[in-house]
Amino acid sequence: MSLRTWIYFFKYAFINILNNRLIHMISMGTITISILLLGSLILLSVNINNWIKEWGESLSMSVYLEDGIDEKAKKRIESTLIHLKGAEIKGFISKEQAMVLLKKGLGDQTGLLDGLKENPLPASFEVVFKEVRNHQIDPKKIKKSLEKIKGVNEVQYSEQWTERIKGLMHVVKLLGFVIGCLFCIGVLFITTNTIKLTIYSRRNEVEIFKLVGATDWFIKIPFLIEGALQGIFSGLIALLILFGVYSLFAMKTVHLFGLPALNIIFLPNEYTISIILLSLILGLLGGFIAIGRFFNL
């Protein structure tokens, strides 16, 4: 097909969209909502993944001190901890504070502690390591070296945490994929039907084209271009709306379970491009499926 014919196709695809503004707006509105839902799901999934990754990358460690440790030794330990790569001291919990926290945790069963003559709980430093992977932090090694310091009784960290996080990430990815696929089928179904509606409203036009000897592809291509344009525009509008909503939420810092503040991120570029491409493909495919039944003249 010559360039002139393609120019003709695009020209009439745009003219047809303008001439059938209302039906195209309804169609695009429906596709936009579908893509918006799909985009929201992807955005949520991307953020959950990101949060899980951030949590997975932060390691918490409790450094328990020996009883009766003097202030000088405590300062030395604190200084050692501060200078560890990626470490941040979240707080110092004294023996008394540890008891208060334990009592709080026991709730109604605080009575169990009544028999204690003295407080057996050790004081501790609570340390959080950030960007574990980037800093190549080895918790086992740190534990060993810290336990050698005079005044440190024991070091504990959550070894299983990272493994659990990895499992959770896997589940979230799988769920996202399944729900995403279902959404895609839904979007395709809606797109097909809305485009079918636009074509149905112009079945006389199709008939006239056939009467003057237009080949099937000559008639189909402008409809497919319309479908593709509808898809792209709907995808862009959906992304703009999604970005607007994201901007509103991103203004607030999110705290969850007292863990480090969570960043809300927008879709990475590859996802944005993928959504636009997906919208284009869905528009094309919807147009392709929809148009089939109108060519039996």
Add this chain to the structure above:
Amino acid sequence: MIQLFQVSKRYGTKLAVENIGLNIRRGEFVFITGPSGAGKTTLLRLIFGAERPTEGQILINGINLTRINQLKLDLLRRRIGFVFQDFKLLQNRTVYQNVALALEVTGESPGIIRKKTHQALRAVDLSKQEKAFPLQLSGGEQQRVAIARAIINDPLILIADEPTGNLDPDITREIMVLFRSINLRGTTVLIATHSRELLKDTEQRIVVLNKGRIVDEIA
């Protein structure tokens, strides 16, 4: 030019045309007449390739319609002009664009499209209305646009289904003069009508259909 051999068309259990044998020579002017439901439109649709016969063979300019694929049929239709009672014009395109459409689908160059469209519009005396939209025209003018579109490709055959059904007697006469002038240029013209007025005093061949069969032929 048009040959039908024992052609029948069945829709479910209903037989629309039955055992039709017809031979129309190049350059002939033929009326197909009969009461409503006689099978006139079905016969034209069969000749145009819009329907495939249940039985029999149809040859157009030597090409067997029952044996060609869709693409070849589309290409053949470019050599057949069709005019309908309801004009079948694109309402959102101008008179010029409606007429030019028949050439645009062939991939013709813009220069030739412009030249031939103006020629066709001149032939039906609509040059001044080329920028108007169909709904801004009278019924007779709309039918002339449809005729201009049908003749722009210099068709071998011009088929018209009740072309004057919606028009008053004066306009009907004008349209018939146009068809005769097209026929005089060598195009085979086939017109389906149930109007007795149109057939009165005609010297052209008349094929009479009733209940899907040819019941009479007046040469």
